[in-house]
Amino acid sequence: MIPDANFGWTSPVGEVVLGATEKEGGTRSRSYRIGGGTTLPFIETEPESPSPLIAFEICDDPQYWSPIINDFCGDLVRDPGAWAKTAENTYGADLVRLCLTSTKQRDFSNITALGKTVESVLSSTTLPLIIEGSNEPKIDSEVFLKCGETGQGERLLLGTAEAGRYRSIAAAALAYNHSIIAQSPIDINLAKQLNILLKEIGVQKDHIVIDPYTGALGYGFEYSYSAMERIRFSALKGDADLAMPMICAPADSLTIKEVREADAKTRDAMAVEWEFATSLAAAVAGSEIVCVRHPGTVKRLKAAFAALKNRTGA
Amino acid sequence: MEGFGITDVTLAKKNGNEQLKNKITTISREFSYEDTAYHLPVSYALTGITVHNKNTANDVFTKTGGNPLVAEECLLAEATAVNGKEPEPYTGFISDTVIRKLGYSLVDGSILGLALIVGTPKSAESAAAICRELQEKYMLTFLSGGVIPSLSSAGVKLGLDYRLVPLGSRPLHSVHFVDIVARVAMMFGGVSPGDIHRLLAYAAERAKAIVIVFPGLSDEEIAFIDGLRVLGFPILSLGGYEGGDWIVAAPSEIVRTGMEMKGIKVSVTAIPIPMGCSPAFEGKSIRKEEMQVEFGGGRSPAFELLRMKNPGEIEDGKVTVIGPEIDSMKEGSAYPLAILVDVAGKTMKKDYEPVLERRIHNFVNYGEGSWHVAQRDLIWVRISKEAFAKGVKIEHLGKLLAGKFRMDFPKLIDAVAVTLITDPEKVLAGKKEAEKIYDERDARIRGMHDDDVSTYYSCTLCQTFAPNHVCVITPERPALCGAISWLDGKIAYEMSPSGANQPIEKGALLNAGNGEFDGVNRFVKKASHGEIERCSLYSVMEYPMTCCGCFEVIALMLPEVNGIMVVNREYKGMTPSGMTFSTLAGTIGGGAQTPGFAGISKNYILSDRFLQGEGGIERLVWMPSQLKEELRPRLKPMLEAKGHPDLFDKIADENTAATIEDLAVFLEKVGHPALTMKPLM
Numbered sequence: 001m002i003p004d005a006n007f008g009w010t011s012p013v014g015e016v017v018l019g020a021t022e023k024e025g026g027t028r029s030r031s032y033r034i035g036g037g038t039t040l041p042f043i044e045t046e047p048e049s050p051s052p053l054i055a056f057e058i059c060d061d062p063q064y065w066s067p068i069i070n071d072f073c074g075d076l077v078r079d080p081g082a083w084a085k086t087a088e089n090t091y092g093a094d095l096v097r098l099c100l101t102s103t104k105q106r107d108f109s110n111i112t113a114l115g116k117t118v119e120s121v122l123s124s125t126t127l128p129l130i131i132e133g134s135n136e137p138k139i140d141s142e143v144f145l146k147c148g149e150t151g152q153g154e155r156l157l158l159g160t161a162e163a164g165r166y167r168s169i170a171a172a173a174l175a176y177n178h179s180i181i182a183q184s185p186i187d188i189n190l191a192k193q194l195n196i197l198l199k200e201i202g203v204q205k206d207h208i209v210i211d212p213y214t215g216a217l218g219y220g221f222e223y224s225y226s227a228m229e230r231i232r233f234s235a236l237k238g239d240a241d242l243a244m245p246m247i248c249a250p251a252d253s254l255t256i257k258e259v260r261e262a263d264a265k266t267r268d269a270m271a272v273e274w275e276f277a278t279s280l281a282a283a284v285a286g287s288e289i290v291c292v293r294h295p296g297t298v299k300r301l302k303a304a305f306a307a308l309k310n311r312t313g314a
Numbered sequence: 315m316e317g318f319g320i321t322d323v324t325l326a327k328k329n330g331n332e333q334l335k336n337k338i339t340t341i342s343r344e345f346s347y348e349d350t351a352y353h354l355p356v357s358y359a360l361t362g363i364t365v366h367n368k369n370t371a372n373d374v375f376t377k378t379g380g381n382p383l384v385a386e387e388c389l390l391a392e393a394t395a396v397n398g399k400e401p402e403p404y405t406g407f408i409s410d411t412v413i414r415k416l417g418y419s420l421v422d423g424s425i426l427g428l429a430l431i432v433g434t435p436k437s438a439e440s441a442a443a444i445c446r447e448l449q450e451k452y453m454l455t456f457l458s459g460g461v462i463p464s465l466s467s468a469g470v471k472l473g474l475d476y477r478l479v480p481l482g483s484r485p486l487h488s489v490h491f492v493d494i495v496a497r498v499a500m501m502f503g504g505v506s507p508g509d510i511h512r513l514l515a516y517a518a519e520r521a522k523a524i525v526i527v528f529p530g531l532s533d534e535e536i537a538f539i540d541g542l543r544v545l546g547f548p549i550l551s552l553g554g555y556e557g558g559d560w561i562v563a564a565p566s567e568i569v570r571t572g573m574e575m576k577g578i579k580v581s582v583t584a585i586p587i588p589m590g591c592s593p594a595f596e597g598k599s600i601r602k603e604e605m606q607v608e609f610g611g612g613r614s615p616a617f618e619l620l621r622m623k624n625p626g627e628i629e630d631g632k633v634t635v636i637g638p639e640i641d642s643m644k645e646g647s648a649y650p651l652a653i654l655v656d657v658a659g660k661t662m663k664k665d666y667e668p669v670l671e672r673r674i675h676n677f678v679n680y681g682e683g684s685w686h687v688a689q690r691d692l693i694w695v696r697i698s699k700e701a702f703a704k705g706v707k708i709e710h711l712g713k714l715l716a717g718k719f720r721m722d723f724p725k726l727i728d729a730v731a732v733t734l735i736t737d738p739e740k741v742l743a744g745k746k747e748a749e750k751i752y753d754e755r756d757a758r759i760r761g762m763h764d765d766d767v768s769t770y771y772s773c774t775l776c777q778t779f780a781p782n783h784v785c786v787i788t789p790e791r792p793a794l795c796g797a798i799s800w801l802d803g804k805i806a807y808e809m810s811p812s813g814a815n816q817p818i819e820k821g822a823l824l825n826a827g828n829g830e831f832d833g834v835n836r837f838v839k840k841a842s843h844g845e846i847e848r849c850s851l852y853s854v855m856e857y858p859m860t861c862c863g864c865f866e867v868i869a870l871m872l873p874e875v876n877g878i879m880v881v882n883r884e885y886k887g888m889t890p891s892g893m894t895f896s897t898l899a900g901t902i903g904g905g906a907q908t909p910g911f912a913g914i915s916k917n918y919i920l921s922d923r924f925l926q927g928e929g930g931i932e933r934l935v936w937m938p939s940q941l942k943e944e945l946r947p948r949l950k951p952m953l954e955a956k957g958h959p960d961l962f963d964k965i966a967d968e969n970t971a972a973t974i975e976d977l978a979v980f981l982e983k984v985g986h987p988a989l990t991m992k993p994l995m
Contacts, residue, residue, distance in 0.1 A: 171421035196812040
């Protein structure tokens with residue numbers, strides 16, 4: 001029995017557009033309008049809202065990536081362009097999320113190389129792009145300027161703004177018309193506060209995606225779930241400062257003991273299982289985008305979302 | 315008169331504007347800039363009109379009421395079309411691509427503000443010094459006219475990389491400064507072309523820009539520069555001009571004055587003292603054996619005082635020591651000390667003094683080798699042997715305080731000066747003065763009533779674990795944790811306007827006894843995410859405030875005796891309710907509203923508002939003896955003043971009434987007023 005989807009909600013979730021086609025001034029093969037939901041996911045009587053998007057995460061320096069993924073993807077991990085292309089054509093992802101892990105290197109300063117990486121990913125895939133930028137506050141300014149500039153016109157989603165560290169990313173969003181991920185540590189009030197700070201600096205609410213921070217299933221995800229639920233309730237009850245789409249990245253799933261210590265034969269299956277279960281729970285809690293790292297997780301999620309959409313309600 | 319006379323700004327402006335009226339009609343040919351989507355940006359931003367020829371130029375000039383900025387923009391655009399761009403190093407019109415990067419740096423905070431320098435300096439050295447100061451203060455400076463060759467002759471390097479941008483050879487090339495501001499407003503500020511009100515608001519509030527004028531401007535140039543005032547940019551001159559609204563300042567002061575006027579602040583990042591300074595050292599005490607010298611603590615006179623001063627009255631960062639320094643003090647001895655902190659700031663208020671003064675305690679403890687306890691004239695300060703060996707002096711306590719106050723209260727405080735007195739006579743004299751001020755402050759806070767203010771403050775800090783809890787803080791009812799008073803809430807809001815303490819307009823009174831206001835209800839409903847509909851400030855029984863879990867004291871009804879009991883966190887024993895504090899706390903916390911129970915602060919018990927909804931403090935029947943002793947000095951006189959000289963002794967404790975049955979007997983015996991009051995339920 002499916003409950004009545006109308007809980008007396010008053011307002012829809014705000015919308016954010018990701019990616020730009022040639023007609024829209026970019027070079028992507030498609031763009032997405034995410035958000036806009038009027039109730040909780042998967043309980044509409046008409047399956048009118050689209051399934052959550054699945055972003056496949058890649059990186060530009062695999063020494064900071066999970067060895068499970070490095071082994072599985074092989075040589076691809078040293079070529080972000082080819083990797084992104086495979087994510088689109090073979091893995092079946094909706095989005096590519098490029099994590100600039102090279103900025104984790106000590107005293108990293110090769111900003112030009114970052115620009116080249118972003119260019120090569122943009123030219124190798126036609127999917128809209130999420131870029132996860134600097135890992136070091138000192139170089140935020142240069143990194144986000146470079147990302148923003150290189151992706152001008154492509155309506156990127158840039159990550160990640162935090163309280164106390166959001167100015168550079170906000171500047172890139174404002175200067176080059178990108179959207180940004182605003183992350184708070186599993187706390188509805190800090191999520192709201194960050195959105196207000198972003199608003200004050202001039203970022204429009206239709207350029208913000210909330211990242212409530214995702215713990216791995218069994219390792220704190222219940223807190224994430226509860227924060228997401230409350231963020232979404234507040235949005236639907238009319239709190240404009242929380243009425244943005246959400247993004248979840250259960251990357252922590254790959255570092256938990258069960259996955260890390262699994263024997264070689266079951267390791268991939270275990271990684272997929274954990275990523276899948278956490279991502280699915282995040283989607284059910286209202287996330288509009290889920291980000292995964294194991295290629296095997298993408299298909300599992302697609303199938304699960306389709307099944308949730310097609311259920312008859314009986 | 316070294317080449318230039320004194321020019322009257324008002325007169326020159328009038329002449330200049332007349333000249334412009336004629337000049338604008340001389341425009342004859344077509345013109346446009348490349349590399350921009352904003353046409354002539356100033357005209358476009360102000361009117362939405364795209365100007366490219368004589369007719370449109372005259373059109374915007376008329377529409378803007380003969381604005382000199384618009385006139386000069388059109389004239390310069392035509393002149394550029396006729397004569398071409400000026401050669402290097404002059405930049406001329408700057409492309410949108412570069413402006414995007416500049417705007418990025420402004421939003422990003424790597425540039426704090428913009429400065430325009432025009433005119434011809436009398437001395438290249440002083441111009442160079444001003445530019446150096448602007449560079450050091452993270453300002454991006456644009457130059458036009460004679461100042462450019464002057465700086466070059468002094469060997470100053472120019473260019474965007476040096477944050478000194480030479481726009482053009484004539485003062486009127488500063489049009490490009492204005493077209494940059496106009497484009498930043500349209501690109502970053504969401505200002506649509508033609509929306510003059512938003513443009514002006516953006517320029518005044520967001521565009522942190524100042525204008526510095528050297529002598530030698532013509533009437534037309536003066537009219538143009540004066541026209542920048544409409545954007546809210548202060549015009550500062552180094553002399554050579556009089557009248558009008560230009561501010562004259564000395565070369566050594568001009569940058570600071572301008573930045574202060576626009577509220578541009580350089581943040582302090584490191585405090586130059588020979589010891590570590592971090593909250594990490596806060597809990598570390600300095601024992602007697604580790605101590606080099608000490609002050610106060612009953613061993614010598616000492617006090618601290620923070621006062622508000624007018625801006626300009628104090629020099630930011632100045633530290634003065636009056637009396638002997640640490641190196642002439644005997645190891646292990648006590649000396650007198652006065653810590654005087656003077657602060658100034660546009661948003662600073664006298665009411666904030668005590669709140670800020672409390673921070674001296676934290677800040678001194680941040681020092682790796684300095685230690686501080688208590689407050690006002692009870693302070694006790696030590697400096698460690700280790701710190702002394704590293705070269706720490708009394709002066710450095712002042713530097714630490716000046717630095718930390720600026721760092722932690724950037725919005726509130728523009729300037730801090732610290733005076734440390736070790737001269738015994740002067741400390742004693744100062745202490746007398748300070749004591750007067752402490753008394754005045756106490757009177758002011760004591761005298762504050764809920765009825766005196768229309769705004770209360772919320773606290774939702776605890777929503778991290780009590781998701782729907784909302785504290786409403788009033789002058790007479792501090793937060794239930796006892797840590798945040800109404801003044802603290804107010805100051806916290808000023809410092810962090812989007813933080814956990816928000817103003818609550820109390821609105822219309824719905825129930826005077828219970829203290830229910832429609833504004834408070836509205837706020838609480840929203841802040842509790844729709845969970846709590848009503849909230850009475852002064853009642854335990856009807857719609858009491860929610861509880862997080864931090865309450866100092868729990869007040870609860872005892873229907874059997876028609877009264878209310880209170881129990882504090884420190885009390886571990888059983889109460890007549892049959893529950894201990896911790897059991898009670900588990901029952902009412904977590905953000906729930908539980909009629910009959912309320913979490914409160916100790917000080918609230920002493921307020922006239924306590925239990926107002928239930929008929930007043932006469933309802934109070936029981937409290938642990940330890941709490942009773944703690945409150946005795948203030949509670950007893952307060953009850954006497956209310957006409958109940960014997961009520962204090964009629965309040966039972968665990969010794970006189972351990973159970974509810976004992977309590978009923980005790981209250982009957984002493985004739986407690988609660989027994990004859992209106993039934994609670």
